[in-house]
Amino acid sequence: MKDLLKQWMKQKIIRRIAIGLGMTSLFFSIYSFSQPSQEVETKQINSIRTSTTYTLEARVKPNVLYPEGTTLHPKKAFTTALADQLLIHMTIKVDSNRPVKVKGSFNPELVIHADDLWTKSFKLKSGREFSQTCQDCQVEETMEVKVSELIQYLNHIEDSLQIHPSNYVFHIKPQLTGSIDDKGKTFSLQDGDGLHFNRQQTVLSLADKEKLQISETYPIKNVIQQTNNLDLCLLQIPVTPARIIFSLLTILLVTVVIFTSENRKQEDVPEYAWIDYKYRKLLTPVKMQVNLEACTELELESFASLMFISEEKESPIFRYENKHEVLYFVPDEPFVYYYITGKR
Template sequence: MPGTLTNMLKRYNKKLYTIIVILLVLSVGLTIYTFLQPATTTVQVNDNTSLIETGYDYKAEIIPNILYPNGGTVDAGKTIFKKITTAIPFSLKSTIHSKRQVTAKGTHEVQLIIKAGDVWERSFQLEPKRRFEQSGTEISVINDPYKIDLAQVEAFISQVEQETGITPDQYTLEVLPDIQGTIKYSGVEKPFQVQDRLIFQYSMEEIPLASEKGFTSMVSFTSSQVMTKKIEAFGVQLPLRFVRISSALLSIFLLVTSIYMIKRLKIDVLSTETLEIEIINKRYASRIIPVSQKINIAQKSIFSLDSFKSIIKISDEKELPIFFNKDHKEESAVFFIVDGDYLYTYETPKTNNSDMKKITGSDKAYARG
């Protein structure tokens, strides 16, 4: 009976204590993790974006021929036939699109560059340098028509070949818009440059397009913002500071609880022994005779039994009374049967009263029901 009570109490407290220790370890781990993490983080926020789009649209001025009897200006595909084409008119449009109003200023000019492979190159101005300054969300930097005069190009190339005696395998015609300036937003000014080229290969029979016709670039305005770092748990985002404080307080609470349980477990074990005496006396009151003094054990053969059930069994078999003597000093009790020269005893485990006082803070032991 006492062993059963003690074991049940130990098992129950051991399970509860194990759960608390596991929670304590997890809580301490979370606390350490949160304290190692910065409470805030700096992120770059995109306040405004300016998109610079540059596009070309070109045609071909041709002489009357079997394909185009009337000649004139026609839409050109990716390949222009050199023998029937006199010029390449094109339009150049460069626009700044912005989510919020900005101010753009700078200069722009347009050049035609004739290249003879890696041998030589020469630039011709199609538009002189001009200044611009505009504000808004849609700023047109360039939106003008231009023309490549193929007769002048052919005349220049022929003269260079005659004077140098060098005839490269291939030439290229490059339209170069040089746009340089700044975009200003909310007191911040950022530079930009556009040099997106329209390129044609120039050979004896055809002039094919060798580049894209549309280009984009971007200027972003960002700012730094300090954000409170958060931790996601079960689909909910919690501020790191809140998790840090909560886990620290929980760790302290669990630590105090575990210490209290260790002390409580010691008290419960001691109290269980006292409880055993009370249960036996209450259950078998009619069969137990209390005595104030222990029996004189001289000249008697003593049989020490390991449980009270053995005392009951012997009492039933021999039809003898059970005597009871309690040692208040040591908080232990002796149940015994006298059978002539034989003495059958069962003594409950002794409880050291000084240990009880150390744990409970008093001399009084107690039993917990």
């Protein structure tokens, strides 16, 4: 019987340890599932800044105002009565924190829109290609429009066809096809679709929303994915293995608790052994056989009831056993309260 009780005690200790470890394992299991398995770190490794600038230059033929001729730099408009040639300087700048490759081509053309009546395209110059590898790159292109010849051409069409549009739009298109290459990452060069000029009588003016400068910034970022670790004191465990380990450990410890539960093992231990172990400090053993016939006997249904009587009467609980049974009693003349449990 003592061996059974020791075995139960051992299992009880194991059960308590398993419960403690199980709660800890459950906590770390839940915590591991709340953490991302990977950490994503984004680091900017380069920044590419591009700007496209248009500069206007009107060359004036000799006249009353400028006897020797001159060069004007209009911002928005100029008169064709003075200027017989329009130069559009296009400058593309690329600034980078490290060398990049800039390449592309120009195929400038002039497109004339005569209201909704007709449209005509002219090639301004032969196309050309460019290629540079640098940190501070600059690409330039100049497009020339011979204003006097253009006006003569339009007057000829009007006289020939007897068509007199109320407005002309001159669309100067660089037709830039270019890219910036930074170690395999490619970005397009922007030309803003060129410039639009409105012609009314002898005045050429830029369209209202036209911009002479456009700019773009392209940040180059490096995304690094690395395994996230759980810090357990001095030990670091990757999150994914930690999830598996703590989940399996929790299941194992719950299984241990179930199979060492008190209700399952208590069936193998007689009731008196439980009582003797649990209330050993409250019991007073007696060796002589007790004659209960001298008092009024009150048999109780449970040891708990006897405990209640003992506390109420402030009397000790006596214990007597023979070969077949164990007697627990509380004398209180003329009564004696007792509880009997058999041996197995």
